[in-house]
Amino acid sequence: MCALVYNFNFIHQASIIKRPSKTSKTPYVADIILNNDETNTETMGHCPALGCCGHADAGCNVLVSTLDGDKKVCSHRVELAIFTETKHDKDYSVIIGINPKLAENIAESCLKADLVKNLINIKSYKREVKFKNSRFDFAGIDSDGVPFIMEIKNVPLADYVDVSKKDRKNYTELINNADFNDKIAYFPDGYRKNKGAVVSPRALKHIQELQELVEPGKQRAILCFVIQRDDASSFQTSNLDPTYKAAVKEAYENGVEINVLQLKWTMNGECYFIRNDLPINL
Numbered sequence: 001m002c003a004l005v006y007n008f009n010f011i012h013q014a015s016i017i018k019r020p021s022k023t024s025k026t027p028y029v030a031d032i033i034l035n036n037d038e039t040n041t042e043t044m045g046h047c048p049a050l051g052c053c054g055h056a057d058a059g060c061n062v063l064v065s066t067l068d069g070d071k072k073v074c075s076h077r078v079e080l081a082i083f084t085e086t087k088h089d090k091d092y093s094v095i096i097g098i099n100p101k102l103a104e105n106i107a108e109s110c111l112k113a114d115l116v117k118n119l120i121n122i123k124s125y126k127r128e129v130k131f132k133n134s135r136f137d138f139a140g141i142d143s144d145g146v147p148f149i150m151e152i153k154n155v156p157l158a159d160y161v162d163v164s165k166k167d168r169k170n171y172t173e174l175i176n177n178a179d180f181n182d183k184i185a186y187f188p189d190g191y192r193k194n195k196g197a198v199v200s201p202r203a204l205k206h207i208q209e210l211q212e213l214v215e216p217g218k219q220r221a222i223l224c225f226v227i228q229r230d231d232a233s234s235f236q237t238s239n240l241d242p243t244y245k246a247a248v249k250e251a252y253e254n255g256v257e258i259n260v261l262q263l264k265w266t267m268n269g270e271c272y273f274i275r276n277d278l279p280i281n282l
Helices: 100-112 165-177 201-213 242-253
Strands: 004-007 012-018 029-034 042-046 061-066 076-087 090-097 124-131 134-141 147-155 183-187 220-227 232-237 257-265 270-275
Touching (some): 012 076, 029 061, 029 076, 100 124, 100 134, 100 147, 100 270, 147 201, 201 242, 220 232, 220 242, 232 242, 242 257
Parallel strands (some): 042 076, 183 232
Antiparallel strands (some): 012 061, 029 042, 061 076, 076 090, 124 134, 134 147, 257 270
């Protein structure tokens, strides 16, 4: 099933020149050139995913939406990244949804269309509901009348191996022989202030609190990973953050449900649901 679950009315191709911008020093703003503008206009783009582990840094090709309003610092927002690679003498590319907010909107569309595994024909739901010390993305009542809480995590990253950049050279043969669409989607990865620190304290808190909230038969707690790329054949919590990986496994063993949604983006800004049964390795 390839259902359309999200689309932009209009989206521009752009190239990132510099992040942070030479004008605005926040890392959330980049200087970009609009490639489909005959004048090659240089402007500023909001980068909600920062550099997204190299997908939204200088030299990257991206797709951007237009921001309305005269008082906005940025005229555009970086929504999607265009990743290209040559394998087996053939050029491949994939469009990756890197704006984390997209994952929430896509999940809502999938929820409405009964595309979220084990959440079919739900009776009601709300967005942004507070439980304990966190605000979770969704809360509602399932088809059996059981309350559920669901947190969404965006997964823009995938590779042939889930290892550090330093160790990646040890897997050269495996990487070279792998098919382009046989990657491992993984979460999380990113900047860490100190070696050994968790990538996202917020994500860790969410899974710990979901574990506290689950009550078998009385309240469901769900962690849903939204994979905004179609070149992955499996998903796992990343080896790069063993603390988070262990926390998700413990939560799963104590009743927290783990869901995955995989999507495919097109160059014209259309997002299609691919599957909700991608193999998961915890």
